[in-house]
Amino acid sequence: MTKQPSLYAFPDNPTLQQNLYRYILHAQSDAFARHHKFKVAISGGSVPKLLAAPDLLSSREIQWGKWEIFLADERAVPLTHADSNYALLRAEFLSKIPKSGPRPTVHPIDPEKLGDTQDLADAYEKALIGSFAAKDSVKLPMFDLLLLGCGPDGHTCSLFPGHGLLREEVAWVAAIEDSPKPPPRRITLTLPVITHALKIAFVATGAGKQEVMRRIFDTHPDTEGGEVLPCALVNLGAGDKVSWFCDLAAVEGVSFPKKSSL
Numbered sequence: 001m002t003k004q005p006s007l008y009a010f011p012d013n014p015t016l017q018q019n020l021y022r023y024i025l026h027a028q029s030d031a032f033a034r035h036h037k038f039k040v041a042i043s044g045g046s047v048p049k050l051l052a053a054p055d056l057l058s059s060r061e062i063q064w065g066k067w068e069i070f071l072a073d074e075r076a077v078p079l080t081h082a083d084s085n086y087a088l089l090r091a092e093f094l095s096k097i098p099k100s101g102p103r104p105t106v107h108p109i110d111p112e113k114l115g116d117t118q119d120l121a122d123a124y125e126k127a128l129i130g131s132f133a134a135k136d137s138v139k140l141p142m143f144d145l146l147l148l149g150c151g152p153d154g155h156t157c158s159l160f161p162g163h164g165l166l167r168e169e170v171a172w173v174a175a176i177e178d179s180p181k182p183p184p185r186r187i188t189l190t191l192p193v194i195t196h197a198l199k200i201a202f203v204a205t206g207a208g209k210q211e212v213m214r215r216i217f218d219t220h221p222d223t224e225g226g227e228v229l230p231c232a233l234v235n236l237g238a239g240d241k242v243s244w245f246c247d248l249a250a251v252e253g254v255s256f257p258k259k260s261s262l
């Protein structure tokens, strides 16, 4: 039987954040046992704000100087633009990391390449190659941790339901020109890179996510037909490497077995 993801449901955001912090500490230890670095990719949307919890920000166990942070997806806009995931991450999370100690290394997109999304994606892929290894020596980069959001339509990163990019097999970072959610021009980690990560955490909160959570966890596309949503493809491809951090509102009506603590 395929190994299943873990679906955690917490009564409120502070409890979710405490558990997410403990999970991140485990992921950091696993990473240090491998390479003394912690290579993480982070989504935009609701994730940066939920990450910025007191436990994590004030932790003496978090070694910020060893964190290497990539954007799981990014919009093709200047780094200070209101739509920029980097600007969001900086405002909601990076700016709150204590200034007194070592800082993480962060990889924003190259603003010089905004005119051509393929150039933008290629340049970002080069940043990954610089960190992980040349593409001819490893088939796929292995992130220590991905911290991802799940849109109400089941998209994750900038991989949208039914989009041809879901079939991408070669690129590590892909360009998208027709994102159904604005802005249309973006870049994103591809599905093979996502499912190859050591650990993948999704964060989904609020009643607005209920319907999509039921579709992701309780719909069986083989027997019920219909498309498999991008978040469900990550569950299928990465199995028990995936953990979902949700509040009770987001999982109301979901039949899939839920856990209440790590």
Ligand SMILES: O=C1O[C@H](COP(=O)(O)O)[C@@H](O)[C@H](O)[C@H]1O
Residues within 6 Å of the ligand: 043, 044, 045, 046, 047, 072, 073, 074, 085, 148, 149, 150, 151, 152, 155, 156, 157, 158, 181
């Ligand atoms: O457009 C995007 O949306 C998703 C989901 O956002 P959320 O607010 O529903 O968490 C986000 O993960 C992605 O990075 C972003 O570009």
